[in-house]
Amino acid sequence: MTDWLLALVPTYGLWLIAGTTFASCLALPIPASVIMLAAGGFAAAGDLVLWQVVVSALSGALAGDQVGYGAGRMGGGPFLDRIAKAPSRAKVVTKARSTMEAKGGIAVFLSRWLFSPLGPYVNVISGAMRHNWLRFTLWAALGEVVWCSLYVLMGRGFAGNLSAASDMLGSILGLVASGTAVLGLGWWLLLLARKEHAQRKARRGLSEAQD
Structure with a gap:
């Protein structure tokens, strides 16, 4: 086809x-x-x-x-x-x-x-x-x-040259996909770190209030 x-x-x-x-x-x-x-x-x-x-x-x-x-x-x-x-x-x-x-x-x-x-x-x-x-x-x-x-x-x-163009695009898109995944993982880890920091701060404040 x-x-x-x-x-x-x-x-x-x-x-x-x-x-x-x-x-x-x-x-x-x-x-x-x-x-x-x-x-x-x-x-x-x-x-x-x-x-x-x-x-x-x-x-x-x-x-x-x-x-x-x-x-x-x-x-x-x-x-x-x-x-x-x-x-x-x-x-x-x-x-x-x-x-x-x-x-x-x-x-x-x-x-x-x-x-x-x-x-x-x-x-x-x-x-x-x-x-x-x-x-x-x-x-x-x-x-x-x-x-x-x-x-x-x-x-x-x-x-x-479809073969050469397809190979090049495959390589480019593969790199972009990998980079996107790494950035996404980094962003997710940053959000987790911020959330954990906020929870620790809240627990510290609660502990100080109880004292």
């Missing part, structure tokens, strides 16, 4: 790019990232215009996010439960739900590009949990700008 879609990029260009990012944001098995890499390569060769490729990819992604959010908002919890019934989706839905509950808007942003398999489910969960639409849209838009720009520009930089 991937080879077939790649062959269509020069012919259908911008419409195909927008369609693939839209479908990807609805959890359909479409290789949107590969298509964007290829489109960046075609832009490097002069077959497509770079900014038009980025705008097309971004437009499809933003539309897909809104459809997912709207479906979750209209269907609510029961709709989300039906999605999670499929064994292949249960784990990722659970992970997306816990991530969304813990991190909110940041989870929306990171699930666009760093943890992209969670993205479609975070959209539905955001709608089902009645998260503020404007806040969701802003975080989603920021994340989609990173996703679309990163892949299209990387494809352009490697002039369509």
Whole structure:
């Protein structure tokens, strides 16, 4: 399927790019990232215009996010439960739900590009949990700008060498994910230290009051 879609990029260009990012944001098995890499390569060769490729990819992604959010908002919890019934989706839905509950808007942003398999489910969960639409849209838009720009520009930089571009992106995203995990752990430890300090201070004050 991937080879077939790649062959269509020069012919259908911008419409195909927008369609693939839209479908990807609805959890359909479409290789949107590969298509964007290829489109960046075609832009490097002069077959497509770079900014038009980025705008097309971004437009499809933003539309897909809104459809997912709207479906979750209209269907609510029961709709989300039906999605999670499929064994292949249960784990990722659970992970997306816990991530969304813990991190909110940041989870929306990171699930666009760093943890992209969670993205479609975070959209539905955001709608089902009645998260503020404007806040969701802003975080989603920021994340989609990173996703679309990163892949299209990387494809352009490697002039369509999908293997090299994919390897480089994998390394970059791996480092970013590791750094994010370390920062998250550091922040969690800092919060624990502050909480423990506050508890000790409260116990000390209570002890002094009793004396």
